[in-house]
Amino acid sequence: MLEAFRGTAIQLPNRIAMAPMTRGRADDTTGVPHPRTAEYYAQRASAGLIVSEGVWVNQTGKSGPGIPGLATERQAEAWREVTEAVHEKGGRIFAQLWHAGRVGHPGVTGRTPVAPSAVRQAGRIFSAGGWTDTVEPRALGEEEIGEVVRDFAAAARRAVEAGFDGVELHGANGYLIQEFLARNTNLREDRYGGSVAARLAFPLEVVAAVVEQIGAARVALRISPGNPENDVVEDDWKEVYSRLLAELRRYELAYLHVIDAPDVEVLSHLRPLWPGTLVANLRSEEPTSREEGESLVESGLADVVAFGRLFIANPDLPARFALDAPLAQAHHDVYYGARLDGYTDFPAFEPDSAKFACSARS
């Protein structure tokens, strides 16, 4: 057993985490997870830790069609079935709490997206009718920022009440938390923008509020320093994230989840600054591989490695790694969307079985 989570009773049976992955199967009107969601996550309960798909903390923070929330009691009740199913199979699951910031669309939420500043994202985003032009977000007022912080805290409370073992705050991939950190998306000149210290204020307020609600041992943060996804520019990431980690070290967080990429090499810079548990994941064209994971752990850059795409088609990924069994491939057509094929129909590995080969569209 790996004592990955300091100060908690949570221990991981292996160093393999399932990375958070939006699958778009929730009821688009209510934000309630699909009835099959419990089965989907329970099939993957052999992961040392499951991080759920990103779950919105308020309606404006919803990024795309079919994404579930944790903003209402009804949503929380449905998540209880999920956490119970995972626990019954001996697993552990954190909820990833998400506010999409400017990566939202009125076609999805009926609202203008909000962000630190009214800076439109270049490119297109996935909305109700498919790929569409982004819209200019509305800059959050100071009081509204406080409300969003409270929404994160309330969602964390609901998550724990719904049986999640903890929450991972989504500070990665160009969504609201990272938009406050990045210079090109945060043009504010109040206490939330300008200096590096001010750009850190919102993320740190969210962490503090969530820690106060549910205790640091149940709280994690995901970051992707220097990641240009969703048009975020972080040329000063070394300074920003060094200071962020210095502030976070006062809490004994469950873990820090870092997305690295060959073009930035974040881990070699941040690992020495983080004495706690570090979960790593790699951003590249190809899914994070077993070999890459082993090398991250052996080099000491990570304690746990999160695998995303490999878990879609390989619900029993830890067993397949252990057996050196072949890995199934999921076609990216099944990654997102309301359809149920490509969701719970990927079988566990069965030696000598032709049925191993997978879903309709793989």
Ligand SMILES: Cc1cc2nc3c(=O)[nH]c(=O)nc-3n(C[C@H](O)[C@H](O)[C@H](O)COP(=O)(O)O)c2cc1C
């Ligand atoms: C279908 C899909 C959905 C994703 N949704 C999320 C998400 O909700 N939250 C998040 O932080 N990352 C999300 N990601 C990124 C993954 O967590 C991970 O960082 C990425 O897939 C790289 O890891 P991999 O190479 O192991 O797949 C998503 C990735 C995929 C493929």
